[in-house]
Every structure is written in structure tokens, then in C-alpha cells.
Amino acid sequence: METTTDIASDFLYLRIAKNFEDQILKNVLRIGDKLPSLRSICRQYEVSQTTAMQAYYHLESKSLIESRPQSGYYVSNSPKRFPMVPQTSKPGHLDNNNLEDIITTVHNHRQENSKIINLSLSAPAPELLPLAKLNKSMINAMRQLPANGTSYEHVQGSERLRRQIARWSHNMEAGLTDGDIVTTAGCINAVAYALTALTQPGDSIIVESPVYFGILRMAKSVGLRVIELPTNPQTGIELEAVKKTLETHKIKLCILVSNFSNPLGSCMPEEHKREMVNLIQKHNIPLIEDDLYGDVYFGANRPKSCKTFDQSGLVLWCGSVSKTLAPGYRVGWIAPGQFKDLVIKQKLYNTVSSATLTQEAVAGFLETGRYENHLRKLRQALHGNSLKFSRAISDYFPESTKVSRPQGGFVLWVEMDKRINTLDLYEKAIRNNISIAPGLMFTLQKQFTNCIRLSFGITWNEEVERSLKILGAIAKSYLPSGA
Template identity: 55%
Template sequence: MKKVKEKLDFMYIRIAKVIEQQILNGALRTGDKLPSLRTICREYGVSQNTALSAYYNLESKMLIETKPQSGYYVRYSKTKVPALPQITKPEAEAHYADSELLVRKIYDGLGEDGHLALALGIPANELLPIAKLNKGLTVAMRELKGSGVMYDKIEGNERLRRQIARWSFAMEGHLNHDEIITTGGCLNALSYCMMALTKRGDTVAMESPISFGMLQLAQVLGVKVLELPSDPQHGIDLNALEDALKANKINVCLFISNFSNPLGSCMPDENKKQTVRLLEKYNIPLIENDLNGDIYFGQQRPKSCKTYDESGLVLWCSSVSKTLAPGYRVGWVAPGKFKNEVRRMKLCHSISSTSVTHEVIAWFLETGRYESHLRKLRHTLHGNMLKFSRAISDYFPEGTMATRPRGGFVIWVELPKAIDAVTLYEKCLRYKISFAPGRIFTLQNQYDNCLRLNYGLLWDEKLERDLKLLGELACREL
């Protein structure tokens, strides 16, 4: 019975995907009438409930709409989608524009009642399986020796590491559990890698714009950041990377390969392969932040750079902090040939990971609950991204551009040059609307007219009203 239900669930998703692709590539245009439910049932050999589920799926993404006594029609319009920003052009040398106070202010507002949490790229509580996680805590405390109060192995919970290794086959990572070290979240994994591979004064290459957490980490460790141009769809500019490598300007690379923060770009698999081969040629390690790889809107998970790693130069870092339980602080790293160095950093700085929460995530992975949760989350986030894109087109100033993420939680918005995003941010706070100004995603004086929005929220009328207000406030800045 369960297999029959899963097959039917797959069919409605499959039908929806086919129609969605026809809409997005222009084969079906705005206003076109869609096949009737009876036609869908006949063509695909499914029940009316399955056909209805497919159309409900498309309605939730605002791709189609129903008209009483008439049927279903295409609602999506390419002309209503904001234009894409151009490839970024950071300067060759960082000027270290100080944005620490702004970052602190954004974090200080985290969790304040009534605030629209557009600033941080994390899912809303309503999108997380909190009741199931609570059940997992009970199971973990019952099954762990000493109810989880004892130190775990330095490498981390073995059950979790085995499940991560199994999970890595989705990206063709082919990892073994003894190649993995668990950490307190993805940033913690990145920190261990950076401390293991760099010394003060070294240069780390990152795409630009880049996560402010990674920039702050670099500043704390006293390393220089070389910001490389990045395409809003395809990520790092490989020509710029090769030029920097030839000039011996780089000691380590730190890239977000899948659905980068803040652009939402995803390196094509061929680009990932070229990146790894290029770094092997110059013997430069790559710390890969693959935090968002599981939140894809396509048919399958994109590969990682680790997929193509034959020399052990790629240190693959990930976590469930963005997808399942931000506060659990469960992450990991497969550090390749640098395992001993990374293990030493963990021993010096934390000794052990948190036993109970890591056991819960292992249980979630092992029982299939994680994959079940991800299917729902991907569907919701994809719909939200399309709704945010439409809202930006409808309410933001003329000339506004925005990225089109194919996964992840965030969308990058480029306002007209006359608008200062920090000034807009201060004014929006009066209305309890918070976003992340573009200035915090660089160490240079750039992206002043840009901002990042988190669409990992529960879409409702209030959210749309607040986005409309944000757009109106931006228009007043012109």
C-alpha cells in the first residue's frame, strides 16, 4: 500500500514538472489554457485526485490559476521576471570596508517578535519537522550510552558519519565514514579547515559577493581575501581563477559550489570538474561549502567539486543547519588528505561534538525522515522563490534586477544605483522589516545598492504586504 502511494505521489510531481518546464521555457504562454483534468487523467493514466494534485502543485508556485467554470490557465509571465544582474567585477585588491557593526545589528534582531526575517538565510519554524525532531531527541537519549552526556569520538558520532557517507552517493561522492569528521555546523567545519590550511597573511580566493560569515572568519584568522568575479547563474569565473593561480596569488580557495550565498548561483558540473583539475595543476586546496546542495529545484542533486576530487585536495563541508535544525549545530567535513590536520583542530578547539543532537540527525537520515522532509521543503521553497521574483517585479523600482536561484534559500536583488541599501535597511527597521544589505557580502566598497532576501519563510498575505511595503520604501529613495 505504501509503495502504491509513493508511486502516485511521484506521478503528480512528474506531471507538474512537465507542465512547469513548458511554462518556464515559453512553450506555454501567459493566458494559455491548460488541458482539462479529464485530459490529464486520460493521457497519463491517473486518477482525478492525482491530476488535481499536479495542478495544486503548480498553483502553489503561482505558475497557473483557475478560473471558475472555465478551467486552468497559465499565470506565469517571463516579462514579469526581473532581469538578471551582470557578472560581478570586484577589484583586484580588498580595501576592507568595515561592516562588522552592520552584521552585528542584523544578528541582534534575530528572533524579535513581529520582525519579518528576510535577513538570514534560514527556514522558518513552520517549515521544519519540529515534532519529529523532538521525538528523535527522546530516542537518542534512550539509546545513547549515558543518555548522551559522555564525550563522543573525536571524529564524531559513527552512526551519523555512516549515514553522511551513504547520503554522499547522491552527488557521487563515494565517501567512506572514516573519511568524515563531524562538526558544530558548516561554519565550524569551514573554521577547522581554514585554521588547518592557512597562516596569517595567506590569501584565500572567494567568489564575490560571498557569505559574510566566511568573510568574518577570514578577518579573524588574519588572512587576505581575493574576491573573484562571479556569474549570477554559473558562479565563479574560471578565467579569473586561472589568472590568479598563474600569478601565484592564492594559497587556498573557499567556494560555495551549489546555490551560493548570496547570489544563489550553481556551478555547472563541468565547471566543477574544471575547477578541481585546475587546482590540482597548481596544488591548491579547495574548501568547498556545499551547505545548500540538498535544496535543489531540478530533478536531481547537483554534484559537488568533491565528486571530481582524485588527489584529496578538496575539503567538502556541509550541514543540516539550513535544511533541518539550525540550532542543533550539526555539520561535517570530508577533509581529503588533510584529515589529520583538521582532526587536530577539532581536538584543540572542541574535543567532541554534541552527542545527542548528532544522534538525532543520524536517526533522521537512517529512517528516511530527512528525505521526506526535503521533498516538501524543496517544493515550498521553489514556490516561494517564484513568488518573491514576481513580487520584486511588481513592487520594486523600475530597473531592479534579481537572480533566479535554482535552489537554496536566498535571492540577490540589485536596486537602481541611486538607492543606498543601508539607508533603506534603517528605514525598513521602523516597519519591522529586516533584510541583508549587499555591503556585508564584500570587503570592498561595492554592492551598496544591493540586498539579499531570504525566501525560506511561510508565504501568506502578510509576507506579500511586507514585500510590497519594502518595494514602496525603495521607490521613495529615488
């Protein structure tokens, strides 16, 4: 329950943030200027350090300031020069028949050429991962497990890992226990178990638009009818569209990437998640929640999930360490709610068991407390990258370019002039050893032909900035006078 102190604290941090935002707008504070230290803010406004940090986090969320390690906070952008945010999507009815070809082409190009600057892969660079500590955890797992980890694991998965996942889920107030969780080979594998357990060919499902291409491919492969709904780059799927669709169509289930979605980077506000759960409960429709990016937040706290508000067991919460710790370990999980037995059957039919060693290695890493320390460093690096990418796009791309402003995750959604065909842009970029993800990869419809997804999970350096400059120059070449 919200207290008077909480309300006063919220008001104070917003007031402090507004004061600095006004100074940036009026050019009193300019790009590159250093802001007062947190200690100075505490003294000047007579507030706690938590309130001071909330003010700076709020300014960071608007991409107005950035944190520099061991240095402090600096003005990084002015709203006057920052790209506008794309509008809510408006899915139509024309089919995109090239999805599979586009995905295959992008994957093949980046695998065949090691010199490529990979801006198309939504994953952390190896330099951002605690590789030495993971290696140590893997060795310990091999030593401690019976038969050195070569035996089959229980079908539900490592109890040690499930216990750690349940403990970690308390950050989003979901109240899970180890018995609620089934381990999987990554998050997309968890979504696949849920999807095949709950649908039959010909069923209709609701997704965001644009949406991660892996979900689209999976739905097509099992013969589902996919209904893409309007989605806002900041707040996620439009609830009015969900309400109308549930009332007018026979929907089998919904799939949402609730926190820092791929490719938009949107994060459903808490009240939207609560309302979404109310909607599925009203219509008795399951919701598969892909919460792969929830731990990669740039603000003060992890956002809650739809699972937080689930009282009926209709939300199947899916997660993984693939975007935070070890992509190649393929360690994921699902909390299937009332569908646990069905999901376990799917796992038994398809894989029998999860990989014993990698599960145990991740469990050991989580037990040590190193995960949160690693995540803090990862979040800081990614947040800084997102700001650098946004500034570079502002500097080098056509003036009409719009860019999402994610508050977590790995990706930016870039919308350009309608005259820019991003499939053609991709071909020209790859000839310059730059890989991007064309917008058509994220829809089953003929839309987003002028959009791209860029990943900022790569380590920022001069070569990355040069690549963005080249991309911007290619984009400008489509327009009269290169504007």
C-alpha cells in the first residue's frame, strides 16, 4: 500500500528531475556538462540518496543524462536534437511472404564473415560476460555432480537451479517456489513447450506488432493463425485492441514480451500488466509471457511481470540467462501455472531431460551472489551503449529518423523515411561488413519496410560508430539531396 512518505518521495524526485530538464531545455546545461554529485543533491534539496538517484534515473530514462564510471553524471542529450519516438504500429492485412528468406539471409551472412560488425544480434558481447567465473562454476559442477554430470536430469529440471530461479523471481513479487518451475533449453524453448501444449493447427493467437521473429516462425511451423495488434514503442501492446480482439475473435492464447520487448524495446506499465491479466482471466485465455529481458533494466528496480498479478495460473512465465549470463549454455525456464503437467509432457516427449552440467553451473553461479554484481555492470554498459547509439543516429541518419527509447534490453527500433527500403539498405550495409535486422523480419505482414532493429549489446568503439555513420550515409542516399 502506498504511503504518504512514498508519494512525497515521488514528488520530490520528479521535481528535482524537472528542474534539471528545464535547464537542459533552456541550454543553461549543455551536452557534456557535469551534473552535481548525488551528495550535493542530497544537501541542496534535503533528500535521501535514494530520492536523488531516482531523479537522475528519471533523467536517464529520457536519455538526457548519462552515468560515467568513477566520474559522475553528465548531460548527454537535449530534447531539441534527440530523434522523435516512432508512433504506435498499425498492422494491416497484406502478407509478408519473405520472412523465412530474410531471416536465413541475415543469419547466414553474419555466420560466414567474422569481420562483420554485428548490429543484428540481440545478445551481449562476450566481453560483457563473466567468462572466468562461469568457467570456474562449470568445473565445480563437473566435480560435484554424480558421474561428473553425465547422467540424465529429472524431467522437471535441476532442483538446485529451480530453487535459485524461484528466489530470484521474488524481485518481481511473483511468489514462485521451485515446484512451480520447469527448466528448458533457453527461453524460446520454454515458449515452444507452452505453445505446442496449448494449441492445435488452425488456432488463433494474439501477438505484438512488431514481434520477435522466433515467435512468428514457431507459430507458423505449427499451423497457427497469428493476429498482430497495434503496439506502442514505449508502453507495449494496445489494450483496447486486445479487448476488441478478444470480444470479436475466438482466441486460443496471447504471447507477449512484456519487459523491454524485442524489437521495440517497449515495457508494459504495471497497470497495463494488471489489466492484461484481468482480461485473460475474464476470457479464460492463457498468456505466454516471454520475460527474457526483465533483468536488463536501466532504472532503479526490476519491472514486475504479468505473472506478478496472476491469481488463476493462466500466465505461463518464461525466462532465461541467455541475455544476461551465458547465451550458449541454453539454460531457461517456465513457470506454467495450471498447465504444468502439459508442459512437462511436452518436455518429456521432445527432450526427456535438460542439460545437466550447464544447469548446475548456472545454479552455482546464482548461489554465490555474483549474478547481481555482474548484472549491475552489464546494465550500466548497455545503458551507456544505448545512449551512444541514439546520439550517433541523431548525428548521422536522416533528420526524419525516429528511434525508440528503451529503458532496458538490447535493441533500438529505428523508423526512417518511407522511401528507404531497408531490405535494400541491408544488402548495401552487408557489402560494408555491417549486419542489421530489417523490419520485415518482425512481422507476417507487409509493413515496417522502412524500419530496422539495431542491437547495442556489442562493445562500443570507434569501429561501431564508423559503422553507424556509414549506415546513416547509405540511408541519406535514398533521399533527395541526401537529407
